Amino acid sequence: xxxxxxxxxxxxxxxxxxxxxxxxxxxxxxxxxxxxxxxxxxxxxxxxxxxxxxxxxxxxxxxxxxxxxxxxxxxxxxxxxxxxxxxxxxxxxxxxxxxxxxxxxxxxxxxxxxxxxxxxxxxxxxxxxxxxxxxxxxxxxxxxxxxxxxxxxxxxxxxxxxxxxxxxxxxxxxxxxxxxxxxxxxxxxxxxxxxxxxxxxxxxxxxxxxxxxxxxxxxxxxxxxxxxxxxxxxxxxxxxxxxxxxxxxxxxxxxxxx
Amino acid sequence: xxxxxxxxxxxxxxxxxxxxxxxxxxxxxxxxxxxxxxxxxxxxxxxxxxxxxxxxxxxxxxxxxxxxxxxxxxxxxxxxxxxxxxxxxxxxxxxxxxxxxxxxxxxxxxxxxxxxxxxxxxxxxxxxxxxxxxxxxxxxxxxxxxxxxxxxxxxxxxxxxxxxxxxxxxxxxxxxxxxxxxxxxxxxxxxxxxxxxxxxxxxxxxxxxxxxxxxxxxxxxxxxxxxxxxxxxxxxxxxxxxxxxxxxxxxxxxxxxxxxxxxxxxxxxxxxxxxxxxxxxxxxxxxxxxxxxxxxxxxxxxxxxxxxxxxxxxxxxxxxxxxxxxxxxxxx
Numbered sequence: 001x002x003x004x005x006x007x008x009x010x011x012x013x014x015x016x017x018x019x020x021x022x023x024x025x026x027x028x029x030x031x032x033x034x035x036x037x038x039x040x041x042x043x044x045x046x047x048x049x050x051x052x053x054x055x056x057x058x059x060x061x062x063x064x065x066x067x068x069x070x071x072x073x074x075x076x077x078x079x080x081x082x083x084x085x086x087x088x089x090x091x092x093x094x095x096x097x098x099x100x101x102x103x104x105x106x107x108x109x110x111x112x113x114x115x116x117x118x119x120x121x122x123x124x125x126x127x128x129x130x131x132x133x134x135x136x137x138x139x140x141x142x143x144x145x146x147x148x149x150x151x152x153x154x155x156x157x158x159x160x161x162x163x164x165x166x167x168x169x170x171x172x173x174x175x176x177x178x179x180x181x182x183x184x185x186x187x188x189x190x191x192x193x194x195x196x197x198x199x200x201x202x203x204x205x206x207x208x209x210x211x212x213x214x215x216x217x218x219x220x221x222x223x224x225x226x227x228x229x230x231x232x233x234x235x236x237x238x239x240x241x242x243x244x245x246x247x248x249x250x251x252x253x254x255x256x257x258x
Numbered sequence: 259x260x261x262x263x264x265x266x267x268x269x270x271x272x273x274x275x276x277x278x279x280x281x282x283x284x285x286x287x288x289x290x291x292x293x294x295x296x297x298x299x300x301x302x303x304x305x306x307x308x309x310x311x312x313x314x315x316x317x318x319x320x321x322x323x324x325x326x327x328x329x330x331x332x333x334x335x336x337x338x339x340x341x342x343x344x345x346x347x348x349x350x351x352x353x354x355x356x357x358x359x360x361x362x363x364x365x366x367x368x369x370x371x372x373x374x375x376x377x378x379x380x381x382x383x384x385x386x387x388x389x390x391x392x393x394x395x396x397x398x399x400x401x402x403x404x405x406x407x408x409x410x411x412x413x414x415x416x417x418x419x420x421x422x423x424x425x426x427x428x429x430x431x432x433x434x435x436x437x438x439x440x441x442x443x444x445x446x447x448x449x450x451x452x453x454x455x456x457x458x459x460x461x462x463x464x465x466x467x468x469x470x471x472x473x474x475x476x477x478x479x480x481x482x483x484x485x486x487x488x489x490x491x492x493x494x495x496x497x498x499x500x501x502x503x504x505x506x507x508x509x510x511x512x513x514x515x516x517x518x519x520x521x522x523x524x525x526x527x528x529x530x531x532x533x534x535x536x537x538x539x540x541x542x543x544x545x546x547x548x549x550x551x552x553x554x555x556x557x558x559x560x561x562x563x564x565x566x567x568x569x570x571x572x573x574x575x576x577x578x579x580x581x582x583x584x585x586x587x588x589x590x
Contacts, residue, residue, distance in 0.1 A: 061469065087471035099466040101459045112459045113470050115452055121472070124453035124484070131452055174470065 011039045014074055014208045015060065015091065015178045021068035022052075022059055022232075029055045030232040033069070035210075037178060042200065042209045044219045047229035048252055053212040054096060056229070057182050060210075061093045062086045074177060088116075090177030094184060096212075098163040100170070102156035106147055109155050109166055110138040113173035138173065145169045145199060161192035168196070172203060179203065181211040185218060197222050220244075228252065277585035292435055301431045302499065307539045308438040309496040314519040314531030315445050316488035321517070322525035323449050324481040325461040329384045329513050330371060330391030331489055334364035336508030337394065338490030343410040343503035344403050353416045353424055357437075357494040364490020365483050367394070372482030376475050388510060395508050409504035413497060430499065437495050441488055446528055448484060457481055518556065522563050524570025527586075533572050 015037040022030040030052045037043050045053050058064040060071060062083040070079050073091050081089075101109050114134045115121040123130065142148050145165050150158060155166060164184060171179060184200065185193045193215065200209060201222050213219050219226060220240045228236040228249050236246040243249050274280065295304050313335055320326045338360030346356035375386040398404045405411075415424035424430045448454055460467045460474050468474055497503045506512065515538065523534025538556060545552040567574045576586035 063465070063468075082473075084468050084471050084473045087469055092471075093469050095465065095469070099463055099469070101462040101466065103462055104459065108455070112455060112467075115456065116471055120452045121456050121477075122453055122480070124448045124451045124480070126451050127447070128450045128452070128455065131455065170470070 014039050016072045019069040023067045037208045037210045039208050041224040042204045043225040044223040045212045051229040052232040092171050092174050092176035093180035094167050096182040100155040105152050106150045110170050110173050113170045141169045161188045178208045273585040274583045296431050301427050305434045305499045308434050309492050310539050311532040311535040312438050312441045312492040314535040316485050317516045318520045318531040320485040324457050327384045328387045330387030332508050332512035333391040333394040334486040334489040335493035338364040338493030339497035339503040339507050342494035343413045343497040347413045360494025361487050361490040365487035368483045368486020372479045376478050398508050413501040415498050524573025527572050530570050530572035
């Protein structure tokens, strides 16, 4: 698990991709992407719309099978691994469109994530009350993310921002080694953005975070590494100051920067 | 997921303080009604009704609670009827052993059909189950032990546990009622269990369930086998009720009929399929002696229900203010 490609001062690499590529019926959506995600670091994946950011996410989490290249998670080759297995290995993702279970309560949403690691997902003969022993852990997560007042509300009734926060709570319930967040702040109000940024910074002290984000001030603020994609290829990588000074990045973002 | 609009938030209705007791009262009334029913109605008709109600409830475990539309459940219903009938008549097994064989046989068929079909979704899933059940139909048509068009006739009901004589109609009725209640209790527990919770989450958002590390196809397969086994329970008991196992029960029309019953009553509720089955069986029974073509009437009833009561009869009641006040929840 040694950090092969990383600088000496960098923490270990937990997720790495080499020469990653994906073709859709002759169209190359992603090509030759190299990526190293480090423990306790926040890594941003940015780029204009249609640059292939979500496709990279789908490839890394194996929701899509790469056409080329190789992916390693915690030193294990996962290029051929199924998505649910990848999740069990510690790589958990969120989705661009908020992914909650709408008809379950907020508490139940988080508990569903806790059921599998606690061995309470296959018992069809036990009553639902057998899940109550997961409540303490679920409630602690809700409290951390300020969702306690909504414990018994249906997820569908939450505001958009809170749904995203619930999604993060559910993801954190798995205590993943690597967290992939697909536009966690999209469509959020300013105060929610600040709160979620704080949460992400907090959770990244113990795990790696890779996030797709359009809000460049957030990226500048909390991300250690930035990779810029354009038309499926990396055009720049480094810290925010480096990539934002890169002329190619400036061109790609011309008129797009807020 | 994308593009799927969430239902408009309904006004929240405070659940009645005595909702729990009222529900229990409902159940008690229903049970007493079923115990007294054979005094007023033809017991064989009632037993048929109970068998189909259990069949529909077992089918709904898949459609309502897992979100899988199987078009091949006749295989498990009719298949179990053949297994039970053969074991009891030819091998001289006791009725409980015969029914157990029906259940296990249906579960085995469910494992095979499920393992093949679960790889596909939606209409493809339905078509694969239909194709496989048609194959099973032809197997039953050709196989020796099913006696083709004749079916397995005059199956003895025998003695339950070697003691209770099921030849007596009223005894048989209470046996069927007991099996029905146990079957529903199993389904209720299955739905309200840790496993049921995962099924629900898969139905709500499959991609998310995968991303939480759930091997979705295994859970679906588990539900499929459970549904097949309980359908087998209904089929095996039906063979003893009518003392007859026939090709009718493995036809695709039978698979269609159970879909109709379930949709009529309302998917995603436990009581829905039971009511739906009751309605369809009753209609068939009363119209059978009249000149009115049964299939046209049931077809019309079905169309009216689908157009007017999208949630099914019971589902619509659960969604009313009164229903919600009593704490009922429709899952769809």
